[in-house]
Amino acid sequence: MSSPGPVTEVMHASGPHVPALLARVEQRLATLAAGYGDELARHGGATIAAGGKRLRPLLVAIAAGDEAGAGVVRAGVAVELVHSATLVHDDVLDAADLRRGIATVVAAGGREMAIATGDLLFARAFAVLAEGRRPEAVRVLSDASSALARGELLQRADGWDATVTIDRYLLRCELKTARLFEAACRLGAMEAGVNGAERELGAFGRRIGLAFQLLDDVLDVSGPAERTGKHRGTDLLDGTVTLPLLLARERDPALAALDPRSVTTPEQAEDVCDRIAATGALDSARERALEMVEAAKAELPPGLPARQRGALELVADGVVARYA
Amino acid sequence: MSSPGPVTEVMHASGPHVPALLARVEQRLATLAAGYGDELARHGGATIAAGGKRLRPLLVAIAAGDEAGAGVVRAGVAVELVHSATLVHDDVLDAADLRRGIATVVAAGGREMAIATGDLLFARAFAVLAEGRRPEAVRVLSDASSALARGELLQRADGWDATVTIDRYLLRCELKTARLFEAACRLGAMEAGVNGAERELGAFGRRIGLAFQLLDDVLDVSGPAERTGKHRGTDLLDGTVTLPLLLARERDPALAALDPRSVTTPEQAEDVCDRIAATGALDSARERALEMVEAAKAELPPGLPARQRGALELVADGVVARYA
Numbered sequence: 001m002s003s004p005g006p007v008t009e010v011m012h013a014s015g016p017h018v019p020a021l022l023a024r025v026e027q028r029l030a031t032l033a034a035g036y037g038d039e040l041a042r043h044g045g046a047t048i049a050a051g052g053k054r055l056r057p058l059l060v061a062i063a064a065g066d067e068a069g070a071g072v073v074r075a076g077v078a079v080e081l082v083h084s085a086t087l088v089h090d091d092v093l094d095a096a097d098l099r100r101g102i103a104t105v106v107a108a109g110g111r112e113m114a115i116a117t118g119d120l121l122f123a124r125a126f127a128v129l130a131e132g133r134r135p136e137a138v139r140v141l142s143d144a145s146s147a148l149a150r151g152e153l154l155q156r157a158d159g160w161d162a163t164v165t166i167d168r169y170l171l172r173c174e175l176k177t178a179r180l181f182e183a184a185c186r187l188g189a190m191e192a193g194v195n196g197a198e199r200e201l202g203a204f205g206r207r208i209g210l211a212f213q214l215l216d217d218v219l220d221v222s223g224p225a226e227r228t229g230k231h232r233g234t235d236l237l238d239g240t241v242t243l244p245l246l247l248a249r250e251r252d253p254a255l256a257a258l259d260p261r262s263v264t265t266p267e268q269a270e271d272v273c274d275r276i277a278a279t280g281a282l283d284s285a286r287e288r289a290l291e292m293v294e295a296a297k298a299e300l301p302p303g304l305p306a307r308q309r310g311a312l313e314l315v316a317d318g319v320v321a322r323y324a
Numbered sequence: 325m326s327s328p329g330p331v332t333e334v335m336h337a338s339g340p341h342v343p344a345l346l347a348r349v350e351q352r353l354a355t356l357a358a359g360y361g362d363e364l365a366r367h368g369g370a371t372i373a374a375g376g377k378r379l380r381p382l383l384v385a386i387a388a389g390d391e392a393g394a395g396v397v398r399a400g401v402a403v404e405l406v407h408s409a410t411l412v413h414d415d416v417l418d419a420a421d422l423r424r425g426i427a428t429v430v431a432a433g434g435r436e437m438a439i440a441t442g443d444l445l446f447a448r449a450f451a452v453l454a455e456g457r458r459p460e461a462v463r464v465l466s467d468a469s470s471a472l473a474r475g476e477l478l479q480r481a482d483g484w485d486a487t488v489t490i491d492r493y494l495l496r497c498e499l500k501t502a503r504l505f506e507a508a509c510r511l512g513a514m515e516a517g518v519n520g521a522e523r524e525l526g527a528f529g530r531r532i533g534l535a536f537q538l539l540d541d542v543l544d545v546s547g548p549a550e551r552t553g554k555h556r557g558t559d560l561l562d563g564t565v566t567l568p569l570l571l572a573r574e575r576d577p578a579l580a581a582l583d584p585r586s587v588t589t590p591e592q593a594e595d596v597c598d599r600i601a602a603t604g605a606l607d608s609a610r611e612r613a614l615e616m617v618e619a620a621k622a623e624l625p626p627g628l629p630a631r632q633r634g635a636l637e638l639v640a641d642g643v644v645a646r647y648a
Contacts, residue, residue, distance in 0.1 A: 119409075123470040130463040139451060146451060154361070
């Protein structure tokens with residue numbers, strides 16, 4: 001694919017201050033990783049430097065409208081640090097070896113390093129945000145962080161249970177993913193001040209976050225591995241039952257009868273992925289994600305400046321266009 | 325022992341508002357544990373409910389002087405939540421089965437539950453503190469939390485290394501323990517307002533925190549297990565080299581030649597503890613802790629009200645009188 005990718009497109013649409021803000025976020029993240037002891041530099045630094053899409057800081061920057069001050073940078077940094085902390089801890093949970101193509105902290109430094117590194121990234125997030133002297137911003141981020149952790153707890157509690165309801169699955173997605181997207185939009189809007197439309201932009205962020213997680217779960221089943229950077233069916237092997245399987249179980253009695261615990265090898269997981277795909281469940285799940293994106297756009301208030309609206313709509317579309 | 329214990333004594337000395345504050349902290353902690361989903365109630369709730377000495381909220385309450393408002397309660401709750409989060413994560417690192425006599429989160433719910441539970445307790449700490457609308461308080465707590473995590477990282481980096489310097493050991497103690505004691509005192513003093521002596525009380529807290537950790541490390545070697553609730557030599561089995569061994573190595577060539585990795589069974593660990601004790605290193609380490617307590621008291625400003633000073637001095641003495 002030679003297309004520039006949704007983030008690059010959005011950066012062009014959003015005006016030159018947004019890439020400039022993201023560059024400052026990047027710089028601050030690099031400074032933070034380097035300036036807090038060797039161990040953080042080695043482990044947390046690698047996680048941060050490995051990058052990722054920086055989708056959450058992008059949302060902060062766009063939601064802030066024309067505001068491009070230090071507060072926007074801090075909010076972008078804080079949101080990305082919480083996201084990185086979660087990734088580091090998730091990798092411990094999943095005992096993952098690779099993330100974004102590089103060795104995970106848990107693989108490189110062991111479980112102990114990974115837990116402490118995640119804790120440190122987390123603590124730095126709040127330290128950075130507290131520089132801004134906005135207690136309500138700290139509250140928004142800590143509530144989103146609580147939701148993330150609670151989502152992780154629910155996911156573990158639901159492990160290997162293929163009989164969970166779709167509502168329960170959606171609640172997990174909301175907690176695990178959507179709430180931090182919501183927080184990113186709200187933190188940006190807060191910086192924009194009275195016209196920031198914090199509530200509406202928050203609702204927009206929450207919905208595209210849900211769509212993002214749904215598509216992630218589709219990609220785990222649809223692969224191929226070269227595109228997503230991991231094998232197909234890893235969720236299943238971790239015991240995480242997602243929408244594609246929940247929908248497919250309604251359509252294929254063999255899948256309905258399947259005990260997730262019986263899937264123990266990558267080959268078996270790939271077979272189940274093939275069966276899920278054969279039911280058409282992936283298209284149905286993708287459709288739900290697209291509906292959520294449309295619902296997200298409908299949350300955007302009428303008075304939003306055209307450039308800001310255009311950029312947010314591009315982000316929303318990008319969330320479901322990944323690898324498509 | 326039928327003595328009332330240092331905390332009870334302090335509560336009597338500090339005036340009736342301190343026990344009242346601690347009761348409100350306890351109530352808020354219980355509400356928090358119960359009000360955030362079944363999983364937190366089950367796992368985090370047990371950790372919180374199991375108690376512990378509540379030494380950090382006690383420091384917040386005394387450092388706040390006569391101030392007894394909701395801000396003191398919030399600060400006490402936040403500090404205790406960070407402490408609980410750290411305990412839950414430490415237990416994952418140490419794969420500990422028991423804490424305060426009850427099953428740890430990691431033993432009861434698995435590593436995944438424990439990581440997420442710790443994250444959640446951590447996030448709630450900042451949410452509670454942010455209610456207070458004091459960005460500088462958030463900053464103090466996030467810096468202390470960063471120090472805790474960095475201390476954990478250093479401890480792991482130093483694992484099984486008996487050649488670390490005493491300065492390096494003290495740095496670890498400062499990061500791992502003393503900085504949260506300092507934060508507790510500073511947060512309390514902040515609530516007391518202009519006369520709060522934040523800097524001096526912070527320095528006091530940091531020094532008694534150091535003494536606390538030193539004595540903890542002595543108790544791990546001196547035991548007996550019935551008194552500390554765990555076997556002797558667990559630090560050594562975890563690869564954590566502490567002051568008693570560092571001092572004893574200077575006095576006993578056999579200990580100087582000992583490779584900590586060769587100590588793999590509880591019986592071997594107990595033998596090493598006996599050898600350490602035979603060198604007199606435990607008394608020397610206790611003496612250092614006592615000196616730190618005296619240095620802590622010397623930090624207290626002359627203008628401090630007598631009741632507040634008396635209560636703080638009792639806490640300081642209690643830190644090194646434990647199990648003595």
